[in-house]
Amino acid sequence: MGQVVIITGGSSGLGRCTAAIFAAQGWRVGLIARGAGGLAAAAADVEAAGGIAAVAVADVMDSAGLVAAAAAIERALGPAQVWINAAGNGVYGRFTDVPEAEFRQVTEVTYLGTVNGTRVALSLMRPRGQGTIVNVCSGVVFHGLPLMTSYSGAKAAVRAFGQALRIELAFERSRVRVSTVFPPAVNTPFFNHAISHMGWPARPVPPVYQPDVVARGIYMAAMTGRPEMTISGTVAAFALLSRLAPVLTGSVIRRLGVDGHLTRDAAADHGASPTVFAPSDKPSAVHGAFGERARRWSSQMGLRRLYVRLAGSRGLS
Numbered sequence: 001m002g003q004v005v006i007i008t009g010g011s012s013g014l015g016r017c018t019a020a021i022f023a024a025q026g027w028r029v030g031l032i033a034r035g036a037g038g039l040a041a042a043a044a045d046v047e048a049a050g051g052i053a054a055v056a057v058a059d060v061m062d063s064a065g066l067v068a069a070a071a072a073i074e075r076a077l078g079p080a081q082v083w084i085n086a087a088g089n090g091v092y093g094r095f096t097d098v099p100e101a102e103f104r105q106v107t108e109v110t111y112l113g114t115v116n117g118t119r120v121a122l123s124l125m126r127p128r129g130q131g132t133i134v135n136v137c138s139g140v141v142f143h144g145l146p147l148m149t150s151y152s153g154a155k156a157a158v159r160a161f162g163q164a165l166r167i168e169l170a171f172e173r174s175r176v177r178v179s180t181v182f183p184p185a186v187n188t189p190f191f192n193h194a195i196s197h198m199g200w201p202a203r204p205v206p207p208v209y210q211p212d213v214v215a216r217g218i219y220m221a222a223m224t225g226r227p228e229m230t231i232s233g234t235v236a237a238f239a240l241l242s243r244l245a246p247v248l249t250g251s252v253i254r255r256l257g258v259d260g261h262l263t264r265d266a267a268a269d270h271g272a273s274p275t276v277f278a279p280s281d282k283p284s285a286v287h288g289a290f291g292e293r294a295r296r297w298s299s300q301m302g303l304r305r306l307y308v309r310l311a312g313s314r315g316l317s
């Protein structure tokens, strides 16, 4: 029997794609999200990849609901060795145009949802003395992006939370690992699910990657327990530039202007269906509307896989 992974935000995009990758590697997969329809579709993906799935409806803002969801999944599948916090959402627009309730919702789901998921995962893993928690963060932590103030702040908090918690776990010599991954922009339904105050739908800031590239990075983080991991050369370069030359980084971002971040894009016009406050009643998907220009390969991930193989760790085949 394989091991067990639990994924919040498992009904769509990156979480759903990651679920299928774990299933193909022989894992049993627990999926948590608010929408029952999306969860059923993601469970079908897991089964098509040869895995066994269990689903539980819960909102990551509801701690008691998350505890119950995790307990139901463990009853069905067995103890979880990996927990992935992938639930998240976004609101696009100038800070002054974003209503307080929307800013708060992004912060609570994207940051506190990760904290709540981590709390439940630790309550299961600490007594067992092992396990890996992967928090899906973002390249925006290296320099906040305009028109994404709530998201930038929430993701920066996710990173700092992981850094602090990792040291607390080291104090007690725990073998539970906390890994934070920093994906680039990904071609998922995230942008259709976001609220936009721009007057036109949201779109990713290029370069955009296909979800399976990033999901493989999440899988690798779970296998290696790396404390922090960028998942593309572009994010690694952005991280380096913002560390070495923060003023220059800010000025490059400023030069892109508003249009450089969110120009009108025909692909974004299809299917906007915000899910910030409630799940979609439309069928969920792994991919978004930006596939034409999305990259199918990350040189950084290729090098990491080579390194993991040479080092003899358990990586992707």
Ligand SMILES: NC(=O)c1ccc[n+]([C@@H]2O[C@H](COP(=O)([O-])OP(=O)(O)OC[C@H]3O[C@@H](n4cnc5c(N)ncnc54)[C@H](OP(=O)(O)O)[C@@H]3O)[C@@H](O)[C@H]2O)c1
Pocket (backbone or CB within 6 Å): 008, 009, 010, 011, 012, 013, 014, 015, 032, 033, 034, 035, 036, 038, 058, 059, 060, 061, 085, 086, 087, 088, 089, 109, 110, 113, 136, 137, 138, 139, 183, 184, 185, 186, 187, 188, 189, 190, 191, 193, 204, 275, 278, 279, 280
């Ligand atoms: N797409 C990108 O460019 C990108 C880049 C970097 C990082 N990320 C991060 O990757 C993660 C996954 O995003 P994605 O791109 O896959 O977007 P997505 O397709 O919109 O998926 C978001 C997932 O989160 C779930 N979710 C949203 N609010 C929730 C809540 N309150 N409680 C429980 N589940 C909730 C959604 O399911 P329900 O609606 O059914 O609840 C869905 O499964 C997010 O943390 C995002 O910030 C994305």
